[in-house]
Amino acid sequence: MSHDNSSPSFFQHHFHDVEQQYETSKFGMWAFILTEVLTFAGLFVAYIVYRSWYPDMFVGVHKLLDVNKGLLNTVVLITSSLTMALAIWAIQKNLKKLSIFMLTATFVFALAFLGVKYQEYHHKYEVGQLPGKYYSYMGPEVVEVIKDQEKIDYYTSSNNVYFDAETNRLYKTMNNPHIFFSIYFVMTGLHGLHVAIGMGLIAWLIYSTARGNIHQKYYTPMEMIGIFWHLVDLIWIYLFPLFYLIG
Amino acid sequence: MSDHHITPLRTYLIIASCLFFLSGVTVWVSYIDLGSFNIVLAMLVATVKASLVAFFFMHLLWDDKKNLVLFLMSLMFFGIFVVITMIDTEFRGALGFNPETKNPITKRASFYGQLPLTDTHGYPVDSHDDIHHGDDDHH
Incomplete structure (x- = not known):
């Protein structure tokens, strides 16, 4: 029985044995993952509804996002998922130094992800591709300069475009592009928040593993934070094609 | 805890390679115009990737x-x-x-x-004769 003096220090008395303690933690973690999926589900539903209302606008406006930066972040996040899995593998094999190295690599990749994300956000802020009422972008993708009088007459009479005679600029009206950016910023923003929280948890893991609180016999926190970190990767796997690779 | 399944190193590396490969595939496919099938294919690839992550990285296969x-x-x-x-x-x-x-x-x-102002289909809307949704209704 497990209530004698020989039970390990990490064992909590209300569990039957160490194995049950581990399985219970894991079940609890998956219940948390369920709530996480449902949190993001609301935002995915918003995306689906608005995309079905404005299919052309989504296809047009997504071109304002940088596919290369999105792909770079995908590669960075998958790599960080691999290093996180390897950190758990290393601690299972009692390779403490390798485990700490892999956790540090995961932390660095997470930082790189947020760095790329910051660059993207900063660019969007500069040009005014912002959510809701803050959207003010009128760049080359939505504006054309027209000199031909015949075309000007045609466009002036057309319903889908607006020609400004004073500036000689043609506005192609994409309907409600700010809605795309509202959804983009909320979804990637909440995902980015998860990356930041994950970084804090990984930093704590590095500290605990170095101090010897997490070891071959007891690595439950690392396994659980690993599951959280892979969920962050999993959500990005869907966000990437939905925002960067439309049509 | 020594009786837990330890996933072999090789498995992790193979799965990660598959994920990198499929990321490339999904970007490549997005440049080909397949009409409405583009989104279906993109979601299919994403779901395969997500399954690999869930079953192998998150250990669901052995759980x-x-x-x-x-x-x-x-x-x-x-x-x-x-x-x-x-x-x-x-x-x-x-x-x-x-x-x-x-x-x-x-x-x-x-x-x-x-x-x-335009409606959903890009046709002009005169904001003054719009009796259905004046902003005043929400104040």
């Missing part, structure tokens, strides 16, 4: 199956959420309501000052 059931339940409820919402939003037109009339978008974005 007690109750964890898998919990995860699949979250996806099931997501499906219910989508279907019931879409039954509403997709068929408002059948009741004679334009989605914007039924659920108006407040035209306060700064770029609207430079553009004539």
Whole structure:
């Protein structure tokens, strides 16, 4: 029985044995993952509804996002998922130094992800591709300069475009592009928040593993934070094609 | 805890390679115009990638199956959420309501000052004779 003096220090008395303690933690973690999926589900539903209302606008406006930066972040996040899995593998094999190295690599990749994300956000802020009422972008993708009088007459009479005679600029009206950016910023923003929280948890893991609180016999926190970190990767796997690779 | 399944190093490396490869595939495919099949293919590739992450990186393959059931339940409820919402939003037109009339978008974005107001299909809307969704209703 497990209530004698020989039970390990990490064992909590209300569990039957160490194995049950581990399985219970894991079940609890998956219940948390369920709530996480449902949190993001609301935002995915918003995306689906608005995309079905404005299919052309989504296809047009997504071109304002940088596919290369999105792909770079995908590669960075998958790599960080691999290093996180390897950190758990290393601690299972009692390779403490390798485990700490892999956790540090995961932390660095997470930082790189947020760095790329910051660059993207900063660019969007500069040009005014912002959510809701803050959207003010009128760049080359939505504006054309027209000199031909015949075309000007045609466009002036057309319903889908607006020609400004004073500036000689043609506005192609994409309907409600700010809605795309509202959804983009909320979804990637909440995902980015998860990356930041994950970084804090990984930093704590590095500290605990170095101090010897997490070891071959007891690595439950690392396994659980690993599951959280892979969920962050999993959500990005869907966000990437939905925002960067439309049509 | 020594009796836990330890996934071989080789498995992790193979799965990661598959994920990198599929990321490349999904970007490559997006440049080919397949019409509405593009989104289906993109979601299919994403789901394969997500399954690899869930089963191998998150260890669901070797876990007690109750964890898998919990995860699949979250996806099931997501499906219910989508279907019931879409039954509403997709068929408002059948009741004679334009989605914007039924659920108006407040035209306060700064770029609207430079553009004539348009409805969902890009046709001009005169903001003054719009009796259905004047902003005054919401104040």
